[in-house]
Amino acid sequence: MNNIILDSHGEALLQQYRDMLPTLQALAKEAYSQLQLALSEQGIYVTAIECRVKTEPSLAGKLELKGAKYKSIDDITDLVGMRVITFYTDEVDKVAAIVKRLFNIDWQQSVDKRKLHELNAFGYNSLHYICRLKSGGPRFELQMRTALQHVWSTIEHDIGYKGDVKIPGEYRRQFSRLAGTLELVDDEFSRLRQVLTDYRRQMLALVKNGQLDDVPLSAETFRSYLELHPFDRLNQRIAAVNQAEIWPVSLMPFLPVLKSLGMETIGDVQRLIDTSSDDAHQLALYGLATTDLDILSSSAALQYLCMVHVLKNGGGRNGLKAIYDIVGGENEANGKLADMMMKQAETMPFMQKPQP
Helix, strand or coil, X not given: CCCCCCCHHXXXXXHHHHHHHHHHHHHHHHHHHHHHHHHHHCCCCCCEEEEEECCHHHHHHHHHHHHHHCCCHHHCCCCEEEEEEECCHHHHHHHHHHHHHHCEECCCCCEEHHHHCCHHHHHHCCEEEEXXXXXXXXXXXXXXXXXXXXXXXXXXXXXXXCCCXXXXXXXXXXXXXXXXXXXXXXXXXXXXXXXXXHHHHHHHHHHHCCCHHHCECCHHHHHHHHCCCCCHHHHHHXXXXXXXXXXXXXXXXXXXXXXXXXXXXXXXXXXXHHXXXXXXXXXXXXXXXXXXXXXXXXXXXXXXHHHHHHHHCCCHHHHHHHHHHHHHCCCHXXXXXXXXXXXXXXXXXXXXXXXX
């Protein structure tokens, strides 16, 4: 507090602050905990939740400049300050909706700075609520802004744009252009996310409706397709060879295998099942019949289907090894596994008849 000179009123306010500091610290902890829990329960992921109690030097500097406007320490609403930083602009409103249910809001003191519409105010366009816990206590300030707004505000503060030195017009114009660009980027990220969300919903609906040829093969559509349990019947047929128990595992590692085999849509995967299940069952039967294996991975059906597809299309030993390499990583043992599978497949009917 060097060089800060307070009048008697300012000193009195500062002493009130010292007396209530434990209460402010408890408030900050409780408000942070409540908000973090509420966001988690609603499934809203934010980039950061910040919380601080105003330090004595910071408060003293504020009181030196405008202490006369405050009758008591309760009139200062930012002794406890919180900030929620979201990824997207539309998430600011989602957070605000939760905050309105969670805390009591002083609407007369709250302000939506996003409505200022000043081009060079991008970094300050946050939503400010003055809040109070439902259980009572001092008020606190809660700011909600996007990550880009937060970064821009930090940059402006760092280079002194809002300082005492008057900035030449050409530099102010550069700030304005940059601020406008960032505001456009912020809005476009939100718009693009909504477009992609709508696209995903459309694709998943097509999967559920059986319009599989219209659905590109991707991680999300394949995951949705797996919810239909398309490989269960073949797995059960293979497991019946040894009355084996089927052990569930993720089939997502086989997505790059399917793509490497030229599968472009979910319909292509379904056709693989429809046309090659019997051959895959025969190949599995030949390999498992002489073993006492009593646990079968749920990936068995898809693995045998991929192998049959490779063999039917002339991929041979190298094609089989490629499957093992993609799923489990490259190593020398994969070559031996491919050789063994080639030997098992030599007598299979699908290897003896001409393929279209």
